[in-house]
Amino acid sequence: MAKAKILVTRKWPEAVERRLSRDYDATLNSDDTPMTTEEIGAALDAYDAVCPTVSDRLPGAIFTGGHRAKILGNFGVGFNHIDIAAAQGAGLTVTNTPHVLTDCTADCAITLMLMLARRAGEGERELRAGRWTGWRPTHMMGTRLRGKTLGIVGMGRIGIATARRAQAAFGMRVVYYNLVDVPAEALDGLDATRLDTIEAVLEAADVVSLHVPGGGDNTHLMNAERLALIGPAGMLVNTARGDVVDQSALISALEGGRLGGAGLDVYEGEPAVPDALIARDDVVLLPHLGSATTETREDMGNMVADNLDAFFAGKPVPNPVG
Known part of the structure; x- marks a missing residue:
């Protein structure tokens, strides 16, 4: 069975990227160049999952429906950068990473x-x-x-x-x-x-x-x-x-x-x-350092992976938004 195709929009801790690359057909952002809103919108039609961060912007306009992607695995507990109602209205499950921060x-x-x-x-x-x-x-x-x-x-x-x-x-x-x-x-x-x-x-x-x-x-x-x-x-x-x-x-x-x-x-x-x-x-x-420890950022990434694992296994995701 083909692995699910996922996009990670920014560079994540190496340990987490290794896990995602092992378990998924993962496209990583090795040089950590921020993606535009338009690029993320296009990715919704090219990947099974998109994994954004709090630095990305996902407004309602990009959620037009009929997307290949069915889940947004958000790296972060906050999600005000995503139009949640529009994403869910377009059929996407949205998850986040609470508790570990x-x-x-x-x-x-x-x-x-x-x-x-x-x-x-x-x-x-x-x-x-x-x-x-x-x-x-x-x-x-x-x-x-x-x-x-x-x-x-x-x-x-x-x-x-x-x-x-x-x-x-x-x-x-x-x-x-x-x-x-x-x-x-x-x-x-x-x-x-x-x-x-x-x-x-x-x-x-x-x-x-x-x-x-x-x-x-x-x-x-x-x-x-x-x-x-x-x-x-x-x-x-x-x-x-x-x-x-x-x-x-x-x-x-x-x-x-x-x-x-x-x-x-x-x-x-x-x-x-x-x-x-x-x-x-x-x-x-300070330059947005709230969760910036190796331990916490790895925990966040692994929580995203746990959400993806559950979703693609047909199980309830551990950390749904909304």
Whole structure:
């Protein structure tokens, strides 16, 4: 029996590519050149499966129906880059890779908090540029996290993991907003207070960490009015999706002194990052590193492979979207 023909749109960890090449007629992206939306659309008619990543764009216009491909094996937990309704309407199963990103993304959120609080990025830039003149009592003073209030917007797995780290390591008080009730067992051992609105969390928190899906009603969830509620001494951390934050409003809030700082791992229109953010010392910028560990990226790729294996064996996929 002929192997299913699959397309992997970006370069994946070598161990995963070996597995896919063993089990499928796999076309890999060895030089990691991003594919255009048009190329991915054409691939739907040339392959049995297409495996995109969060850097790809799959709008509704490419899902015209009658495609050879019957499954999208998405490499990532987020899927706002795919028009899910259009894909499913065209007869495609869509899968993602939940759970395996939790710890690394929470670690990344804590990294951003620490870098902001201790002005670590600013300090490294000063030293590397040869501007450091030595220790002095008032040089580059930041703030400590111990005793501060962390506000979590989106208390899912990653939000909970971030809160646990912040509370265990720094003794931070935790408040949160979540659209639906969080099961008590998920919060076991965590001292966290649910507030009724996002606004209440922003007003109560010294540091706000975002952990909600992108797209839909969450687009520009953090607008000018909400950013102002965090306050001139407050900090915003985003390891979720770039479109959750209105970047123009964020720049305005920072320039106007209405927000104390921001730590960002994701951006609207990636990989473009506004010069106005790059120029600021009160902003920490990472290049979408949330899940960027060897272990996690291999786990993600193997989860995609597990979904493909189940699909082509005629079994329910382990991680369906929708």
